[in-house]
Amino acid sequence: MAVATSGTTTMNNVEAVRHTLYEALKADDRTLILGEDVGARGNVFLITKGFIEEFGPERIIDTPLAEASIAGVAIGMAMEGLRPIAEIQFADFIYPAFNQIVGEAAKTRYRSNGDYTCPLVIRTPYGGGIRGALSHSVSIEALFYHVPGLKIVAPSFPADMKGLLNAAIDDPDPVLFLEHKKTYRLVKGEVPQGHYTIPIGKADVKREGDRLTVVSYGFYIHQALEAAAQLAGEGMDVEVIDLRSIRPMDRTTILASVRKTRKLLIIHEDNKFGGIGAEISAMVVEDAFFDLDAPIRRLCGPDVPAMGYALSLEEAFMIPVPRMAEAMREMVNF
Amino acid sequence: MPKATASVQTLLDNERLLTLLRNMLVQRAVDTRGFQLNRQGKIAIAMGSEGHEAVQAGTGLAFQRGKDLLYPYYRNTGLILACGFPLADVFRSQFARATDRTGGRNIINHITARDLGIASLSSIIASQCTHAVGAAYAVKLRKEPDRAVFCQFGDGATSEGEWHEAVNFAAVARLPVIFLCENNRWAISTPQAKQMVVEDVASRAHGYGIPGTVVDGFDPVAVYEAVAAARERAVSGDGPTIVEAKCYRFLSHTTDDDDRTYRSREEVERQRELDPVPRFARKLIDAETIDEAGVEQMRREIATLVNATTDEIETEPGPSADTLYGNVYAGSHEPWCVWETEAL
Ligand SMILES: Cc1ncc(C[n+]2csc(CCOP(=O)(O)OP(=O)(O)O)c2C)c(N)n1
Ligand SMILES: [Mg+2]
Numbered sequence: 001m002a003v004a005t006s007g008t009t010t011m012n013n014v015e016a017v018r019h020t021l022y023e024a025l026k027a028d029d030r031t032l033i034l035g036e037d038v039g040a041r042g043n044v045f046l047i048t049k050g051f052i053e054e055f056g057p058e059r060i061i062d063t064p065l066a067e068a069s070i071a072g073v074a075i076g077m078a079m080e081g082l083r084p085i086a087e088i089q090f091a092d093f094i095y096p097a098f099n100q101i102v103g104e105a106a107k108t109r110y111r112s113n114g115d116y117t118c119p120l121v122i123r124t125p126y127g128g129g130i131r132g133a134l135s136h137s138v139s140i141e142a143l144f145y146h147v148p149g150l151k152i153v154a155p156s157f158p159a160d161m162k163g164l165l166n167a168a169i170d171d172p173d174p175v176l177f178l179e180h181k182k183t184y185r186l187v188k189g190e191v192p193q194g195h196y197t198i199p200i201g202k203a204d205v206k207r208e209g210d211r212l213t214v215v216s217y218g219f220y221i222h223q224a225l226e227a228a229a230q231l232a233g234e235g236m237d238v239e240v241i242d243l244r245s246i247r248p249m250d251r252t253t254i255l256a257s258v259r260k261t262r263k264l265l266i267i268h269e270d271n272k273f274g275g276i277g278a279e280i281s282a283m284v285v286e287d288a289f290f291d292l293d294a295p296i297r298r299l300c301g302p303d304v305p306a307m308g309y310a311l312s313l314e315e316a317f318m319i320p321v322p323r324m325a326e327a328m329r330e331m332v333n334f
Numbered sequence: 335m336p337k338a339t340a341s342v343q344t345l346l347d348n349e350r351l352l353t354l355l356r357n358m359l360v361q362r363a364v365d366t367r368g369f370q371l372n373r374q375g376k377i378a379i380a381m382g383s384e385g386h387e388a389v390q391a392g393t394g395l396a397f398q399r400g401k402d403l404l405y406p407y408y409r410n411t412g413l414i415l416a417c418g419f420p421l422a423d424v425f426r427s428q429f430a431r432a433t434d435r436t437g438g439r440n441i442i443n444h445i446t447a448r449d450l451g452i453a454s455l456s457s458i459i460a461s462q463c464t465h466a467v468g469a470a471y472a473v474k475l476r477k478e479p480d481r482a483v484f485c486q487f488g489d490g491a492t493s494e495g496e497w498h499e500a501v502n503f504a505a506v507a508r509l510p511v512i513f514l515c516e517n518n519r520w521a522i523s524t525p526q527a528k529q530m531v532v533e534d535v536a537s538r539a540h541g542y543g544i545p546g547t548v549v550d551g552f553d554p555v556a557v558y559e560a561v562a563a564a565r566e567r568a569v570s571g572d573g574p575t576i577v578e579a580k581c582y583r584f585l586s587h588t589t590d591d592d593d594r595t596y597r598s599r600e601e602v603e604r605q606r607e608l609d610p611v612p613r614f615a616r617k618l619i620d621a622e623t624i625d626e627a628g629v630e631q632m633r634r635e636i637a638t639l640v641n642a643t644t645d646e647i648e649t650e651p652g653p654s655a656d657t658l659y660g661n662v663y664a665g666s667h668e669p670w671c672v673w674e675t676e677a678l
Pocket of ligand 1: 522
């Protein structure tokens with residue numbers, strides 16, 4: 001992490017995203033934001049509040065309510081040299097844009113053999129635990145991470161939000177930038193001042209340990225760290241890796257950790273079947289099978305179509321800290 | 335629905351009339367050659383635009399090279415040629431040679447030419463329409479004067495939601511786009527009547543608060559006039575226009591299709607009688623813009639050029655398998671599902 005100016009500011013994730021977008025708009029005329037209600041309302045989470053007054057409606061674009069065109073128009077802008085940052089209001093509404101993201105953005109460079117490129121960021125809030133019910137809680141990363149040509153990041157610490165959002169904006173290829181909405185105001189942290197980037201594809205060891213490797217991301221990385229702190233109190237040092245980038249995935253960091261701890265637990269909110277954990281465990285089995293002392297375990301969202309609205313149903317979907325701690329204990333003691 | 339009309343004599347000078355004719359003859363020759371090459375087993379598929387020559391020649395004449403941007407669809411061989419795309423590169427695409435601008439990746443007619451303002455396209459129907467709108471947004475934001483974006487598509491494409499989203503977005507933002515529907519009455523085997531209940535695609539423009547024009551797509555001068563008017567509107571800041579050129583698809587959808595299974599020979603023959611290529615040649619002969627011998631000579635020159643070009647391209651090598659991983663991401667020539675981060 002290159003830090004231009006010394007000093008930090010305390011921010012939550014909303015503030016970190018807002019601050020980074022603001023600086024990007026100031027720094028480069030080619031940058032613009034388009035999406036539903038990003039103008040006068042300033043986005044439903046107030047991330048872009050006040051931007052339209054400062055940068056004007058030409059660069060802070062309240063689009064018609066039509067996600068395929070939000071993505072598609074942003075692609076055309078990117079093809080013609082602008083640096084669009086498109087917003088899908090909630091990840092649950094990205095499906096109409098799937099064609100444009102998977103069929104077009106991810107393939108623009110490849111199908112034109114580099115004649116056209118698609119330097120585009122698509123930001124979207126995802127994830128549950130906020131009583132959002134079926135259509136305001138989904139995780140979408142597994143639907144997209146299969147796709148070569150796309151990059152996907154899901155940071156959830158304010159300093160990572162800034163560094164990875166800057167990297168996404170600078171990136172010459174399309175990046176899906178996932179923001180876990182439960183962390184928006186819940187998670188606060190120190191954010192370095194000045195412009196810096198964090199390389200896309202680099203995970204971060206948030207806590208070191210030698211008894212077990214835990215890989216997670218999003219809201220659950222915070223819970224996993226809480227659980228790991230409990231285990232430390234019990235004399236068990238667990239290593240916790242924040243994946244941060246989903247595609248490309250940081251093989252080096254994961255394998256190095258597993259070779260040290262010899263055990264792997266993957267925790268994610270998205271459901272288990274075909275999820276991110278499936279790829280991580282396949283990778284570890286392919287490359288570090290003989291280093292493992294225990295079966296890999298995945299602690300994931302249940303394989304149901306969506307998160308229910310009733311508190312009891314939401315709680316049944318989400319994995320609380322004690323369950324994470326219990327799984328960690330079982331793995332350490334295996 | 336306003337109908338655009340134009341008379342050969344009054345509108346264009348001889349040079350431009352002959353440009354139109356030449357472009358139409360080239361299109362026909364390229365199509366014919368493509369179908370031959372496919373029958374000879376030399377190219378995997380061919381896709382013709384026979385019946386679209388007048389639309390594409392007229393549109394190409396309205397396109398201002400070095401200024402305008404073209405977001406084409408797959409049935410646009412004549413149009414890209416009219417916009418300056420090299421003939422040799424058309425056949426490099428057909429033969430999927432290493433020298434093809436997409437490196438032999440994209441299927442025939444799916445070309446790319448950023449240097450000429452001609453966008454890369456996929457085969458996903460109507461998906462280019464929102465890209466054209468985004469491009470037009472860039473043009474407007476940067477206040478680039480006298481520059482318009484041409485967005486091409488078929489009649490079937492206008493059933494896609496993305497088409498409607500694109501038109502609406504462009505209308506709301508008053509963008510410099512020309513939405514040009516090449517209505518050949520068919521979408522593979524589906525006739526227009528099963529695609530929509532309206533008679534004119536252009537009538538949908540009213541729903542978006544923009545003008546729509548219907549033009550005889552067998553008359554290149556009428557097409558030129560309608561597109562040039564839409565372009566004028568676009569560059570004046572008045573927003574987009576839908577221009578619908580009524581034409582016909584004389585051939586099967588591609589060489590993989592057999593149109594005898596779904597449409598009558600009588601219908602095709604009736605349309606063939608209106609074939610825009612000999613009709614326009616005849617019009618120019620009658621107007622003494624060119625004589626019969628002149629047309630014949632033009633035809634022969636084009637045939638010679640097309641044959642020489644294909645003979646040459648045929649000898650060029652295909653892309654090496656090593657190119658498989660190039661241009662997945664910037665600078666990457668590796669599978670990128672995972673990343674080794676020691677190097678970072
Ligand atoms: C989204 C999508 N659906 C289906 C197809 C298959 N397909 C290719 S061409 C075509 C018909 C298109 O008709 P039209 O838009 O009228 O263009 P034309 O081929 O007649 O010029 C279809 C259905 C496709 N390429 N993309
Ligand atoms: Mg058609």
